[in-house]
Amino acid sequence: MAGIDIPRETWATRTGFILAAVGSAVGLGNIWRFPFQVGQEGGAAFLLIYLLFIALIGFPAMLVEFVVGRHTERNPVGALKAIAGGAWSYVGWIFIATGFVILSYYSVVAGWTIRYTILGLQDGYLADAGEAEGQFVELASGLDAIFFHALFMAVVIVIVAFGIQRGIELAVKVMVPAIIVITVGMAIYAFTLEGASEAYSYYLSPEWGVIAAEWQSIFPAAAGQAFFTLSLGMGVMITYASYLGEDRNLAEDGAIVIGFDTAIAFITGLIVFPILFTAGVDPADPGAGAIFVSLAAAFGDLALGWIIGAIFFGTVAIAALSSAISLMEVVVSYVVDERNVDRKVAAFGIGIALFLLGLPSAYDLVLLDLFDLFADQILLVLGGLLLMILVSWSLSELAVDELSRGIGDLGSLGPAWIWAVRIPVVVVLIVALVLGILDYYEFLTGPFAEWVGGQ
Ligand code: PFF
Secondary structure (H helix, E strand, O other), rough: OOOOOOOOOOOOOOOHHHHHHHHHHHHHHHHHHHHHHHOOOOOOHHHHHHHHHHHHHHHHHHHHHHHHHHHHHHHHHHHHHHHHOHHHHHHHHHHHHHHHHHHHHHHHHHHHHHHHHHHHHHOOOOOOOHHHHHHHHHHHHHHHHHHHHHHHHHHHHHHOOHHHHHHHHHHHHHHHHHHHHHHHHHHHHHHHOOOOHHHHHHHOOOOOHHHHHHHHHHHOOOOOOOHHHHHOOOOOHHHHHOOOOOOOOOHHHHHHHHHHHHHHHHHHHHHHHHHHOOOOOOOOOOOHHHHHHHHHHHHHHOOOOHHHHHHHHHHHHHHHEEEEEEHHHHHHHHHHHOOOOOOOHHHHHHHHHHHHHHHHHHHHHHHHHHHHHHHHHHHHHHHHHHHHHHHHHHHHHHHHHHHHHOOOOOHHHHHHHHHHHHHHHHHHHHHHHHHHHHHHHHHHHHHHHHHHHOO
């Protein structure tokens, strides 16, 4: 009821918050996007630059979102109203919009992972790359895709409807340990494969010449990936930190979350590359269909590939689920906090809206790209950039005070953090935004225009 303050929920335990944040961070970004970006951007050289960006850009930026959330105890729109007000509230809106758009197609891709889990168990995977591609095109759009998109969304709705402690916290306590155990197990399995040593040297020994020759594409790709994989720029970390009832060391929590996220991405490389090398697939080859084409075909080639593949795709589905609930929570927390809507009603209504918005992405891959590029390369970067500018330039004192709650006097680390955000983070995001807009323009005038012409 409006006017009566019901106490806001909080995480039951510190582990609960950390697991939820890890669950959000570890998702399709780690398992689907990361290995193939490594493949496309030149192997180990990319890995190195990526790790650098995680530490120098990702870590300070995550702390910014944490302090804003904990300080305001509000959803992204409410948080920006509280710390800055005026036009800055619109930045909160950018976060909500980003979350909404990303989740709409993320759910479609997550639906594919469920479909591919079942595919392995039912029929096994096709070893021929051409046939595997044909199968992917068939399953990725149309009725199949819509059905599994709906199924995935329904699970997300149920978890989020149960709230922070009984829904999200409970779910991640099961899902995140499962993801960790299974990925480590699969990496050990991959170690036994014939192509393993060739794969390791590709993945782990950088060719310095590649960095020199291709830095223009490696740098923005690494920066974008660092932001996406840590769930930054979507309001997730603001929202999750807003449910922290007590003071604790946010820098330590952030380091733990980043450590797990990076470890899982890294280990995924140790799984995917040995499998690809063993099946004789060039890791630079795969494009968007990535794990659903070349990796699926590699599973088709391996002994017991059907079950290994089903375990792999099942794990990806779980990782996608623990990420999707975090994005859903961003939007639900807004409606619950600011509009006084009942959580269950909010989760259901928003879930239906997300399902509908995802339909174009489930209808045609070009439309999925249209949403993905816009949300990921423009909206996400824009929201993140504005928040970083606001906090580091006009609210630095508040930010340092908030970070020191639960840590104690930060000494010179406080200003070091603020300056890391003021210049490196902001500059990287500006460059990423410009490149993102150019890229989107190329997409609109190229593949998208062609698609519209063909309709
Ligand atoms: N960090 C997530 C990932 O790497 O997949 C990013 C994300 C995407 C979070 C979509 C949530 C989400 F729904």
